[in-house]
Amino acid sequence: MTDHSRAPDTPAAANFVRDLVAADIQAGTFGGRVQTRFPPEPNGYLHIGHAKAICVDFGIAEEFGGICKLRFDDTNPETEETEYVDAIVDDVRWLGFEPGEPVYASDYFEQLYQWAEHLISTGFAYVDDQDADTISAQRGGYGKPGIESPHRDRDAAESLDLFRRMRAGEFPDGAYVLRAKADMQHDNMQLRDPIMYRIRHEHHHRTGDAWVLYPTYDWAHGQSDAIEGVTHSLCSLEFDSHRALYDWYLEHLPLPGDQPRQTEFARLELTHTITSKRKLRQLIADGVVDGWDDPRLPTLRALRRRGYPASAIREFCEFIGVAKTNSRHQIELLEWFIRNQLNHTAQRRMAVLRPIKLVVTNWPAGHVETMKLQNNPENDADGTRDVQFTGELWIEADDFMADPTPKYYRLTPGTEVRLRGAFFVKCTGYETDMLGNVTEVHCTYDPDTRGGNSPEGRKVKATIHWVSTAHAVDVQVALYERLFSAEVPGDRTGDPFDDLNRESKTVLTGKAESALASVAFGQVVQFERLGYFAADDVESGLFHRTVGLKDEWANVQKRSK
RNA sequence: UGGGGUGUGGUGUAACUGGCAACACAGCAGAUUCUGGAUCUGUUAUUCAAGGUUCGAUUCCUUGCACCCCAACCA
Structure with a gap:
């Protein structure tokens, strides 16, 4: 690839993620290995915000001689579709990264299930038959302790039996859930006996009708990381409070290797731009724009169609750095990178x-x-x-x-x-x-x-x-x-x-x-x-x-x- | 209300173990130019607040303030 641009020469600009990974290698953590993942949910198209995440996830791995897998976080069959899977693979490749053979959280459904049984057997999970509203109410509030479920101390054997029958499809949606037995008094709401499994009689884009039991994000994510051998699980700031739960699950499981670690950084926001998938979908539904690739949208497909060079987007992402501060970059800066590149190539x-x-x-x-x-x-x-x-x-x-x-x-x-x-x-x-x-x-x-x-x-x-x-x-x-x-x-x-x-x-x-x-x-x-x-x-x-x-x-x- | 995170020019990001606060974009002024583009030169402007420690604080300590996140069977 010829680089015609005159982008500022910023080789490996300092950022805390880079420092952290470098320190881990120095210290020999994870045996000096680096593995990351880019984990989109296949329920929409990638946008400029994802571009930053891709650059960070793939970039860090590449820089330290590690690997990065594209993993679809497909734990919710209601919204996910193969159409998006293909588009996402295509977009990642267009951006300039080689996704290889993508992997799927759904690849691990069986292992996840086995681990769930393990947690039940060791007394760290139980089947609850209360409805969502009740569970939510019992969770308490900020500063108010939660109330323990009456089923919290259900016999492990009984939970196990129920759980197996949940899998067998004996119950309708919502009848039972599997919950982690963590701490209903914890200051961090995430630890108040979170849901691990819910019953959904839905067709999954990959597993078809094999399952009626689907893991939640928290139960699937860290475990998928562990199965794949991820070392640095990089995600956005709002998962900060989930980290304790991420660790909790991992600590209660017989892991095949090192325990991965989650690190959060700020997602990319731009002025004059929205990146909420829901809102983008609405723009299209309302006919404000002509589709997912309307050049006015911040989706990668739209930017591509509009003529934004992938390399300029990458340079921009590298340049803005990685930090924990919530921030919004001026879109003029992105445009500067676009012009700077095109001036030499167009x-x-x-x-x-x-x-x-x-x-x-x-x-x-x-x-x-x-x-x-x-x-x-x-x-x-x-x-x-x-x-x-x-x-x-x-x-x-x-x-x-x-x-x-x-x-x-x-x-x-x-x-x-x-x-x-x-x-x-x-x-x-x-x-x-x-x-x-x-x-x-x-x-x-x-x-x-x-x-x-x-x-x-x-x-x-x-x-x-x-x-x-x-x-x-x-x-x-x-x-x-x-x-x-x-x-x-x-x-x-x-x-x-x-x-x-x-x-x-x-x-x-x-x-x-x-x-x-x-x-x-x-x-x-x-x-x-x-x-x-x-x-x-x-x-x-x-x-x-x-x-x-x-x-x-x-x-x-x-x-x- | 409890917990967690974050505060550096207009914007975003740096500053090794405490040592002249820097880089880029934007702005402004000028040079140059067969694109009012590009290029080049110069320049304005920054440590949330108040205390404390120190010869010296963006960095350490204390207190306060602001903003963001968390009470989905979403991710």
């Missing part, structure tokens, strides 16, 4: 999004000239391309002002600008419609400036892009703004949807140089002076704006207000 093309006609009045009628333009000034190896120039061109509507404001230095009556890679032209006049809108601009060109330079060194303040009307091809361009106008969606009212930007997508039909017709699906090019645009990977002639160029002129305008 070929340049000219496209006019809001065209007005420019007539070169002294151009020989019918004459066509072929100009050679550089494909990427940042990379000579990309070579040049031919672009046809004629006396009738499309230029961008905002590149002309009949009545210029201060500091505007594009085309205005009497001024001269450069048409990129072609000629200097001087504006001689313009026409308007009855409403006063400019319909056509007139100019003369200087034949001595062919290629874009004046032989006597005359300077020009601006360079604008253009397309010959006779050679232009139509392009559909989708411009995207932030989906949420607020930095923290929902900060004001509690409901992120109150901050929805209903005009986040604008589709225009623009005029582009003919070379654009041959852009491959998925390829990202820079429309000169406008931004980076990704050719849709299905719909021909459709371009998604990946990200705009930094716009100093917009800044100037804002300041003058």
Whole structure:
């Protein structure tokens, strides 16, 4: 992989996870071994937040010569589907990590079951037949101790019998649960006899109808880690209070090897973005966006379609580091990494999004000239391309002002600008419609400036892009703004949807140089002076704006207000 | 209400056993430029608060404050 970017050189930036793993290796913990896992639940698509987790999980393993497995946390048959499994594998690979053969928590259902019997036999688990509400009420509250279940001291033999019959499918959903016998008085609510198994007569995406008994996350996770030989189980901050339970289970089991250790770090949040799967699902259900790969979404599929390079996302994730502070990164920083990368890799093309006609009045009628333009000034190896120039061109509507404001230095009556890679032209006049809108601009060109330079060194303040009307091809361009106008969606009212930007997508039909017709699906090019645009990977002639160029002129305008 | 976690410029992340608070983005000013892009130079701005220990505290101690997480048979 060639790295064209100029990302800041931050080899192995310090972070506490890295320090911790390094210290473990130093101390010989786990025999110097490092193994992590990335454990998504296959109930939705991966998003930018997962990208960070993937980079941390796979990255740490890679860095220390360990391994990282992609493990599906498929303990809840109600919401999980194979469709998501495939998409997740695909997304991980796209991001640049090799998931290998994925593993599944459901691979361990039998072992988990055997361990559950072990816990019952040793007096650390029991079958309870109270309903969810009762159990919840008995759990007590913050500062209030819990009440022990009347079935807590049920005979191990009786629990075992019940548990086996639960497995055999003798009982309906919710009739019984298996609970850990921990401590109903514990300050940490997680330890107040948590549920290990619930009965669900549901079809599981992998085990089919083999089970009606399904383990909860807490009961499955640490044990799966132990079975696989995970050493460092890295997860997000909200599992902090689960760590005690994670350890509790492991300490009460005859483990095949070292006891894995859980470490929590802050998940990635971005300004103007939501990552809640539920809310993302709602955006789609409500028709606010067009699907899981709508380029306005933070899903990996959407970002990919929008033209975000995977390597730029990885660099961003590496750069923001790993900490325990709840934080929200400015999306502008992510965009900086995207631009920084694309600036070096994306070929340049000219496209006019809001065209007005420019007539070169002294151009020989019918004459066509072929100009050679550089494909990427940042990379000579990309070579040049031919672009046809004629006396009738499309230029961008905002590149002309009949009545210029201060500091505007594009085309205005009497001024001269450069048409990129072609000629200097001087504006001689313009026409308007009855409403006063400019319909056509007139100019003369200087034949001595062919290629874009004046032989006597005359300077020009601006360079604008253009397309010959006779050679232009139509392009559909989708411009995207932030989906949420607020930095923290929902900060004001509690409901992120109150901050929805209903005009986040604008589709225009623009005029582009003919070379654009041959852009491959998925390829990202820079429309000169406008931004980076990704050719849709299905719909021909459709371009998604990946990200705009930094716009100093917009800044100037804002300041003058 | 009990427990746990976290507080460093506008944002995010660093600072080895206590020794000039740094890096990036953003901002501002300038140079340069065939993209008002890129590049280059300069620059503004930071240790939650109050005490204490110390020659010296982001770091150690005490007290307080703020924010986040935990009472699903979700993960």
